[in-house]
Amino acid sequence: MQTHPKKRIDLIIEMPLLRRITERFDKAGVSGYSVLPIVAGRGQSGEWSAGGQVSEVGQMAAIICIVDAGKVDAVLEEVFAVIRKQIGLVTVSDVSVVRPERF
Amino acid sequence: MQTHPKKRIDLIIEMPLLRRITERFDKAGVSGYSVLPIVAGRGQSGEWSAGGQVSEVGQMAAIICIVDAGKVDAVLEEVFAVIRKQIGLVTVSDVSVVRPERF
Amino acid sequence: MQTHPKKRIDLIIEMPLLRRITERFDKAGVSGYSVLPIVAGRGQSGEWSAGGQVSEVGQMAAIICIVDAGKVDAVLEEVFAVIRKQIGLVTVSDVSVVRPERF
Amino acid sequence: MTLTDLAAQNLLSPMVLFFAVGLFAAFAKSDLTVPEPVAKLLSLYLLMSIGFRGGAEVAHHGLTVQLAGTIGAGILLSFAMPFVAYTILKRTSRLSAVDAAAVAGHYGSISAVTFAAVTGALNQLSVPFEGYMVAVAAAMETPAIISALNLARPHRDQPASGNGNHVWREVLLNGSVITLLGALVVGMISGPKGLATVKPFFVDLFPGFLCLFLLDMGLVAGRGLNQGRKYLTASLGIFAVIMPLIGASIAAALAFAIGLSAGGTAVLMTLAASASYIAVPAALRLALPEANPAIPLTMSLGVTFPFNLLLGIPLYIAVANAITTPH
C-alpha cells in the first residue's frame, strides 16, 4: 500500500496539566490527539505510581498526536509555552500513514 | 547488541471493533499484538473521554503490532477491510529488535 | 525548533517482572522511564486479557524509556539478563527531542 | 396524590438530585469524574440487582397468563415503536435514512437505569408493581434492533454481507443483556430464599448505588450534551421529548388492555418511553457502522433520559394511577 510520511509527537506530561496542553494542541491546529494512561514511572524527581491515588497530582499521562511535518514546529511552540515550568517530556518521530488527507 | 530492522504498526480504533480487527491480524498471520487503553482524545468527530462511561461506543483503543517488513502490506489490507467505514487511524514506523526470530 | 536525536526503547513484558526490569533500568543509568498498562494481547502463548483478573500472572505491561544512543547497549544488556527465560519483547527506535540535557 | 405532588417528591429525591449535581458539574466543566471501571461496576450491580429481584418475584408468583401477555406486549412495543419513530423522523428531521433508523432503534428499546428509577420511585411511594416487569424489560431490549436494521437495509450501500448471524450473536450476547437475563434466571432458580441471603447487598444498597450511578449519568449526559449539541437540531430535540410521550401512550393503552396494576402500568409506560444508550448503541456500532453513533446517544442520554427522570416518571405514574383507578 502506498504510504505517506507524517510526524508522531509523543508527550509525557503531568496529568493536572492535561487540559492546558490539549487546549494548546487545538490552538496549533492539529486534527486530533489521543491520551493514554501511564501507571508508574521514574524520573529526576523520583519514582511514582498511580496505584491507590485519589488525586492526579504527581501522576503522568501520555499524549500521542499524528501531524503533518509542517505543523510540528507550531505544536512544539505551543506545548513548550505550557510545560516550561512543569515536568514534561516531548519526542518527535517519523511514521507513515495510508490516508494522508485526514491530518 | 546486534539489532534487526522490523516494522511497528500502530492502530487507534473504535473499541467495539477491537475483536473484528484482531481477527484480521490473525488472518494476516502476525505473530502477536498488544492492546493499550486510550482514555481520552479529540478528532474530527469531537472530543471524548472514557471517564464514567459504561458502554464502549465512542471509546478508542490502541493496538501495537511488531511485524516483519514483508508482512506490513498484508496487515494493512486486512485492517482497511474493516475500518473503511469506521473511525480508525493507522501508522507504520521503523524499529529495531534484538531477537528477530520471534516475528 | 532545534531537535536532537535520541533513542526510544519500548518493552512489552510480563507484569510480575516489572520491578525486576525497572531495577535493571536504574542499574543501566537511564534518567527515567514510564510504565503503560496493556489490557489484552496475543502472542505465541495465546490470547490474554486483563479483564476480571485479580492476579498479575499472565498480564503484560509496556515500558517506554527515552535514552541517549550511547546508553542503548547497556540498557539492552541489563534487560536481557532478566527476560531471557521470560516472555518479553524489546524494540528500539529513533526519536528527536527538544531538550537533550535531561536524558 | 396529585401530579404536582408526585413531581415535587420525585425532584426532591436524592437520586434525582445527584443526577442534577452531575449535570451541573458537567456544564460547569468541573473535573469531577466517576472512573470508568467504577461506572461499569455500578451498571453491573444495577443489572444484577434488578434481574435477581425480578426473578425471585417471578419464582414467588409463578408464571401466569398475564405475565406472558405483558411480555408479548413489550416485544410488540419494541418491534413497532421504531417504525413510528422512523416515520416521524423522516418527516420532521433531515437525518439520513440510516441515521433515522439508528435513532428509531434506540427509542424502541429500553434503558435499564430508567427502569431502575421508576421502580425506585414506586417503592418510595409504596405503590406495588408486578415483579415480572424486569422480564418484560429484558424482552424489550433487542427486538427494536431488528426493526432498525430492517428500516435501514434498503438504504445501505454495502451488501448485507451475510453476517446477520454474527450480528445476532453480538446483540444477544451483549454483556448487559447477559447480565440482566442471567440474574433473572438466578433469581428464578434460587427464589425468595436465595434473595434472602443476598438482601443486604442487592436490595438494601440499591437506592444508594442508584445515587452514585445517577451522579455519573448526570456527568455523562452533561458532557454528551456539551459535545453533541451540534447534532441536536430543534426537530431532534423535540422528537426526543415527544417520542417518549408517544411510546408511553401506546404502552398505557396496552397495559389497560392487559389489566396491569397502576404500578405495572407506570413501569410499562416508562419502559416504552425510555431510550437505550448501552445495548443498542453497542449492537448498532457493529451492525450498522455507517450510522453516526453520536446522534442517537446525544438524544437518548442528553435529552430523553433527563426528561424521563425529571418529569416523565411522575407523569407516567400519575397517568397510570388515573387509568387504573375504578370510577
Added chain:
Amino acid sequence: MTLTDLAAQNLLSPMVLFFAVGLFAAFAKSDLTVPEPVAKLLSLYLLMSIGFRGGAEVAHHGLTVQLAGTIGAGILLSFAMPFVAYTILKRTSRLSAVDAAAVAGHYGSISAVTFAAVTGALNQLSVPFEGYMVAVAAAMETPAIISALNLARPHRDQPASGNGNHVWREVLLNGSVITLLGALVVGMISGPKGLATVKPFFVDLFPGFLCLFLLDMGLVAGRGLNQGRKYLTASLGIFAVIMPLIGASIAAALAFAIGLSAGGTAVLMTLAASASYIAVPAALRLALPEANPAIPLTMSLGVTFPFNLLLGIPLYIAVANAITTPH
C-alpha cells in the same frame, strides 16, 4: 474517659489498625495496592456520605446563628493559618518562599478523611456533634488557597498573567469540592426523609468503607514517605506535628467563644489540625506550578495525617471534653 483510654480505644479501632496494615505493607515494600479507580470510588463515597449526612442534619435543625458563626470561624481559620504557617516555615526551614507558601496553603485547608475519622471516633464514643460541621469543613477547603497565592505572589518570577479567574474556576470546580458541596445540598434538600432511603448505603457502610480507604491511605502515605523522605528535613518534620497542634489550639479557642458542644469543638480542632492532600495540591499545581508538589504532600500525607489519626484525634477529643465540661 481519660486521654489514655481515648488513645487506646482509637488505636484499637479497625480503621486505625487497617491504616497501620497499609503503612506496614508500604514500608515492607509489599506489592499490595488498592487500584486507583477503587481509591477514587472510596473517596467519592466518603465525600458523598459526609456531605449528604451533614446536609440532612442541617435540614433537620435549620440554619442558626451558631451555624453561621462556626462557618465564619472556619473561613477565618483557613484564611489565617497559612500566614502563621508561612511565618514559622520561613524562620525554621530553608524552603523557598514559594514552597513555604504552598506548604502553608496545605495546612490552612482541611483533609476530608481526617474529618471522617474524627466523626467516626465520636460516633464510636457516642459523643454527639453539630451536624453542620460538614458545611464548616467544606467552607474551610479553599480560603487557604487564596492566602497561599497571596503569600507567594511577591516571590514569583512570572507575571501574575491575569489568569486569576481561570484558577478560581479550577479551585471551586475541583471534583472533590463539588462532590462534598453537591452532596451537602442534596442532603439539605432531600432531608432526613431522603437520608432514610439511602441509609443502608451512605450511613451503615461508612465505617467499613473507611477501613478500606484507610488501608489505602496507609499504603499511599507509606510510599509517599519512602519516596519523599529526602524532602523531610528535621525542621519540616517537626513543623508537620507542631502546626496541627497550633491550628487545633486556635480552633479550640474559637469553638469555646462560639459555644460549640464537646463534639463540635473536637471536630473544629481536627479540621484546623488537618492538612489538605487532595484539593489544595490539585489547585496549586495549576496556580503555583513553580512549587514542588512533593514537599507539602510528603508532610501532609506522610506525617500530619498519621499523627492526627493515631494521636491527634484522641487528644483533640480529650481537650474538647475538658474545655466544654462545666466546672
Added chain:
Amino acid sequence: MTLTDLAAQNLLSPMVLFFAVGLFAAFAKSDLTVPEPVAKLLSLYLLMSIGFRGGAEVAHHGLTVQLAGTIGAGILLSFAMPFVAYTILKRTSRLSAVDAAAVAGHYGSISAVTFAAVTGALNQLSVPFEGYMVAVAAAMETPAIISALNLARPHRDQPASGNGNHVWREVLLNGSVITLLGALVVGMISGPKGLATVKPFFVDLFPGFLCLFLLDMGLVAGRGLNQGRKYLTASLGIFAVIMPLIGASIAAALAFAIGLSAGGTAVLMTLAASASYIAVPAALRLALPEANPAIPLTMSLGVTFPFNLLLGIPLYIAVANAITTPH
C-alpha cells in the same frame, strides 16, 4: 441432610448460579467483563472480610491447643501435599519435572474464594465451624511453595542463583497474603467490638460480594479453559479432580484426629482440596520462571475450582458430617 439435598441446595444458591452465568458467558464468547480494578476490589474485600471475622472469632475464643494443632495440621498438609501431587503427576502425565513441581505447589496451597464459598455454604446450612480456620487458611498459603521449589531444584538448568531471600520476601509480602494476615491481626486486636462497628460492610454484604466475585470467577475460569484447553490432557484433567479428593481425604483424617467439629472438618477438607490461583502463581512466576504458568492456572481455575464449588463442597460437608456424628 443427605448428600443429594446438600448438593441440590448448593447448586441452587445464588453464588453458584452466578458462577454458572459467568461460565456460560465465557463459553458463549459474550463481551461481559468485570473490569480488572473491580475484580481486585472484590478480592480485597473478600480477604479483608474473611481475615477480620476470623481474627475477631479468635479474639473471642482465645488461643487454644486445638487451634495450634489445627494450624500445625494445615502447615503439614501444605508442605506434604505437593510431594503427593508431584509423584502422581510424574507417573501419570508428561509434564516436565519443573512444570510438575509448579502444579504440585498450586495444589498444596489453598484458594481463598473456595474457603469463602465453603464458609458461605456452612452459614446457609447453619453449621458452625471454628472461627480460627481462617488462620489455618493463611498458614496453608505458603509452605507449599517451598516444597515446589525443592521439588524443582534438581531439575533446573540455572544455578539456584542465591536469590532465595528475595523470593521469600516476595512470597510473604504478596499483597493477598498481607491482606489476609493483616485483617486477621486487625480482627484479633479490635475483637468483636471492632467487628460490630463494621458488621454491615464486612459481614452483611459478604454473600452479595461473593456473588459478584463468583460471576467474575466464572468468566475468568471459562476464558481460561477456552485458552488453556490445549494444556489440559486427559491425565491432567483427571488429576485436577482426583487430587482435591486425595487432599480432602488426608485432611479428613487429620481433622478427625484433632477432634474438629463437623464444620471445621468440612473447612479443612475444602482447604486441602482447593488449589491456589493467586498467591502461588505470582510467587512461582518469580521463583520458578521456567515453568509455564498457564498449565497450573488452567487446571486450578478451570477444573478444580469449579469442581469444588459445584460438587466438592457439598461432598466434603456430607463426609464431615458423617465422620463427626457420634454413632
